[in-house]
Amino acid sequence: MNVRTPLPQDQATDDFPVTPANRVRRASTRGRYDRTTIHAILDAALLCHIAYTIEGRPYCTPTSFWREGDYLYWHGSSASRMIRAQAQGIALCLTVTHLDALVMARSGFHHSVNYRSAMIFGQAHAVEDPTQKLALMERLIDRIYPGRSGIIRPPNTAEFKATTMMRMEIETASAKIRDTHVSDDEEDYANVPAWSALYPVTQILGEPSLCPRQAPDLPYPKEMADFQPGARLDDVMAKTYRCTFGT
Amino acid sequence: MNVRTPLPQDQATDDFPVTPANRVRRASTRGRYDRTTIHAILDAALLCHIAYTIEGRPYCTPTSFWREGDYLYWHGSSASRMIRAQAQGIALCLTVTHLDALVMARSGFHHSVNYRSAMIFGQAHAVEDPTQKLALMERLIDRIYPGRSGIIRPPNTAEFKATTMMRMEIETASAKIRDTHVSDDEEDYANVPAWSALYPVTQILGEPSLCPRQAPDLPYPKEMADFQPGARLDDVMAKTYRCTFGT
Numbered sequence: 001m002n003v004r005t006p007l008p009q010d011q012a013t014d015d016f017p018v019t020p021a022n023r024v025r026r027a028s029t030r031g032r033y034d035r036t037t038i039h040a041i042l043d044a045a046l047l048c049h050i051a052y053t054i055e056g057r058p059y060c061t062p063t064s065f066w067r068e069g070d071y072l073y074w075h076g077s078s079a080s081r082m083i084r085a086q087a088q089g090i091a092l093c094l095t096v097t098h099l100d101a102l103v104m105a106r107s108g109f110h111h112s113v114n115y116r117s118a119m120i121f122g123q124a125h126a127v128e129d130p131t132q133k134l135a136l137m138e139r140l141i142d143r144i145y146p147g148r149s150g151i152i153r154p155p156n157t158a159e160f161k162a163t164t165m166m167r168m169e170i171e172t173a174s175a176k177i178r179d180t181h182v183s184d185d186e187e188d189y190a191n192v193p194a195w196s197a198l199y200p201v202t203q204i205l206g207e208p209s210l211c212p213r214q215a216p217d218l219p220y221p222k223e224m225a226d227f228q229p230g231a232r233l234d235d236v237m238a239k240t241y242r243c244t245f246g247t
Numbered sequence: 248m249n250v251r252t253p254l255p256q257d258q259a260t261d262d263f264p265v266t267p268a269n270r271v272r273r274a275s276t277r278g279r280y281d282r283t284t285i286h287a288i289l290d291a292a293l294l295c296h297i298a299y300t301i302e303g304r305p306y307c308t309p310t311s312f313w314r315e316g317d318y319l320y321w322h323g324s325s326a327s328r329m330i331r332a333q334a335q336g337i338a339l340c341l342t343v344t345h346l347d348a349l350v351m352a353r354s355g356f357h358h359s360v361n362y363r364s365a366m367i368f369g370q371a372h373a374v375e376d377p378t379q380k381l382a383l384m385e386r387l388i389d390r391i392y393p394g395r396s397g398i399i400r401p402p403n404t405a406e407f408k409a410t411t412m413m414r415m416e417i418e419t420a421s422a423k424i425r426d427t428h429v430s431d432d433e434e435d436y437a438n439v440p441a442w443s444a445l446y447p448v449t450q451i452l453g454e455p456s457l458c459p460r461q462a463p464d465l466p467y468p469k470e471m472a473d474f475q476p477g478a479r480l481d482d483v484m485a486k487t488y489r490c491t492f493g494t
Contacts, residue, residue: 021304026324046360047346051298051307057268058305060298060342062364077273095296095307099450099480102293104458106399108388109406113293117309141355151441152353153432159356182458185400194398195465197455201480203346206447211351211429218442233346233448 021121022174032175041096041118041175042067043241044234046144050074051093054085065094066143068245070170072120075140078164086166087126094120094168098234102199106184106192114198118175124168136165139244146223146243203233268368269421279422288343288365288422289314290488291481293391297321298340301332312341313390315492317417319367322387325411333413334373341367341415345481349446353431353439361445365422371415383412386491393470393490450480 015033016022024031032038048065051058061082065074072094076083086092101114127133137160138149155163182196207229226239262280263269271278279285295312298305308329312321319341323330333339348361374380384407385396402410429443454476473486 026327046349047344049296049298049307049309049342049344051296051305051340053300053303053305056300057338057368058298058300058340060296060307060340060366062296062342062344062362064360080273091304093298093305093307095309097294097296097309099294102391102452104392104395107406108384108396108399108402109410111388111391113311115309119307121304137355141358144349144358145351148351148441149355151439152355153435153439155355159354163356181456182460184458184460188400189460190462192398192400193462193465194395195467196458196461198458199455199474200453201450202453203448203450205349206449208444208446209428211431211443211445213429213431213436214443215437215440218440220442227446 016170016173018174019172022119022172024174024176027176027178030176030178032177033173037177038118038120038173038175039067040238041098041116042072042120044098044238045096046233046237048074048094048096050082050086051095052082052086052090054081064140064144066139066241068139072122072168072170073136073140074166075137076164076166078162080164083126083164083166086124087164089123089125092122092124092168094122098203099201100179101201103178103182104194104196104198105182106188106194106196110182110184110188112178114178114180116175116177116179118173120168120170120173122168122171124166127165127167130160133165134160136167137163140165142244144237144240145221146240148221148223151221205229205231205233205236263417263420265421266419269366269419271421271423274423274425277423277425279424280420284424285365285367285420285422286314287485288345288363289319289367291345291485292343293480293484295321295341295343297329297333298342299329299333299337301328311387311391313386313488315386319369319415319417320383320387321413322384323411323413325409327411330373330411330413333371334411336370336372339369339371339415341369345450346448347426348448350425350429351441351443351445352429353435353441353443357429357431357435359425361425361427363422363424363426365420367415367417367420369415369418371413374412374414377407380412381407383414384410387412389491391484391487392468393487395468395470398468452476452478452480452483
């Protein structure tokens, strides 16, 4: 047998440290700290929301991002107030949320939604090295559209200068997941005649609308085979992620 | 003619004040400050992300919310660290983002996404008055499922105590919208042979999965006629909003 039995410390090694910042307190049975769970939530997402403060005031900004190992990357305009503030190494919280279902119940208290969310804590810095920065600008595109950096025009000098690539080491993180059905107080099942159900929610791709100035007979990029109308965006993002970065 | 011609100040009155906090600086032509636009984005959403700080550290938490006039409401566990911190009247930023499309281009710089987002700034407080609080607990449900508070079990004493309803006056706000097609540098259209398209993205409801302990022959609530499999969640939320609150 070559299959190794996982040791208890393997599990521990896979976990992010649990600190006062990331410990899941409410509905704590929904909390997870292991990289496998947290990576799966991050790598299925295109967008996150980042909380940061400027002069004591919090901001919550949506942006695209991706993960490599224990690092997260995103980009912005070099002139952006968000980017200039974040590049100082201030504390950040980056959150990803997938809404999976609406869950109705027989009391207001037990209404819920199913979701997969991850909160990541750390500090970010701008990537200054030009070679690293260019490679990140390519992966920003390839993470979503595998191989596309090789068929588009590379950044020109002005674009390169106008773009800042941010990198944040994951200091700690937690995930929270609800994936169960309607769950009511025992006495309410019989006593409350309210039609109750779980409605799945998915984010899906539609039919592509071609660029009106497309040259005729351009081939559909074979690396984009997963971009099928009706496909779930989280599935497509997980597949394109593996395509670009492996598993 | 009874149709009044809008005066310039009507437009001004509809706008939230533009301050250093909410002024849209990047891609400023995408910025909007009028209530009509901002309300439409908020009222089509089930979830938001709220940025707040505890002991100088920012957090970004997803939660359900709704709007009434210039106030936003959400709820949480009375024991939650988020709720206890927010109830002190700290500064908050509540952001809603609808992802509408992936937009490919012929350079990395012009890749984009279409979206509708709104950032709301203010301070929140817990609603202490029991009558107001109970009415908000009902609207928390009815905002999503019109009329449902009338057919479910009301909150019991423990649930009422365990739930805190938060209220935030909108101090200022901005929206940012991209809703255009592929837009490339003029010379790239002819020179870069990269298949380029816009992929619509929508969040949709699936087939409901009935509670396995449902009593037989329970009627489907007629107020939920919009919850059709395949319906867009943002459309359903906008319709249920109008159903509960009017236009």
